[in-house]
Amino acid sequence: MSVEPSIVEVDRLDCRLVPHRWAFAEAEAATLDRNWAARVERNPTLFDGPVLLACRAEIGMEAGQRVLSLDAFETRFSRFLGWRDLGWPDRSVFNCFAMPAVRASDGSFLVGEMGPAHSAAGQRYFPGGTPDPSDVIAGGIVDLPGSLARELGEEAGLPAGEGAAAREWTVIFDGQRVACIKVIDWPDTAAALRARVRDFLAREAEPELCDVHMLQPGAHDDARLPAFMAAFLARAAERG
Numbered sequence: 001m002s003v004e005p006s007i008v009e010v011d012r013l014d015c016r017l018v019p020h021r022w023a024f025a026e027a028e029a030a031t032l033d034r035n036w037a038a039r040v041e042r043n044p045t046l047f048d049g050p051v052l053l054a055c056r057a058e059i060g061m062e063a064g065q066r067v068l069s070l071d072a073f074e075t076r077f078s079r080f081l082g083w084r085d086l087g088w089p090d091r092s093v094f095n096c097f098a099m100p101a102v103r104a105s106d107g108s109f110l111v112g113e114m115g116p117a118h119s120a121a122g123q124r125y126f127p128g129g130t131p132d133p134s135d136v137i138a139g140g141i142v143d144l145p146g147s148l149a150r151e152l153g154e155e156a157g158l159p160a161g162e163g164a165a166a167r168e169w170t171v172i173f174d175g176q177r178v179a180c181i182k183v184i185d186w187p188d189t190a191a192a193l194r195a196r197v198r199d200f201l202a203r204e205a206e207p208e209l210c211d212v213h214m215l216q217p218g219a220h221d222d223a224r225l226p227a228f229m230a231a232f233l234a235r236a237a238e239r240g
Helices: 023-027 029-042 077-085 144-156 190-203 227-239
Strands: 006-010 012-017 050-062 065-076 095-103 109-114 169-174 177-185 209-215
Touching: 006 065, 006 227, 012 050, 012 144, 023 029, 023 077, 029 077, 050 077, 050 095, 065 077, 065 177, 095 144, 109 144, 109 190, 109 227, 144 177, 144 209, 169 227, 177 227, 190 209
Parallel strands: 012 065, 095 177
Antiparallel strands: 006 169, 050 065, 095 109, 109 209, 169 177
């Protein structure tokens, strides 16, 4: 039985890399290997690189601020993908990621459509991705704001600094997904913003996105939107 996503606003994210043995991945290695082999047969472009998942995700108060605290650990993409494909059977682990909700001057949001080479081909969500070891900075801190800016540049060709970022984060708990979303108000109209990103995609040799769309907050009834995306857009519509 599916559970509706829950949403909470936080002041900051505190994500740190920790040592962790993923017992599920070790116990189910043969199943995960078979799943990966089948995936690669269908899509040979998939790459089994390192990614970061979380073994703890908690909301708490620190110095008067609401904080999302995350303990991250490194694993392989094949392990993450198999866990996801099997329906997230290990409930002690979370897929935590940061995303920019780029909002045009007319109030619509920039949403990417995943290309055919992507592991979630056809789905629509904000630019973003599962963090990896390149997002780890001094002291073992996982720089999720930096990951957000990197993904926005890599997937949409937009420098995050061109927009005005909200102070708070919108954190959506959607099963084992924890989406950390920051609204970035962009000065351009929806038409100009979409044209700019589509021009960027046309010039990329291997773009991650096959298209981008500008969605009004009320446009959340779309099967191609993951539940956390539909929840975010529905909340935005409620807030006007």
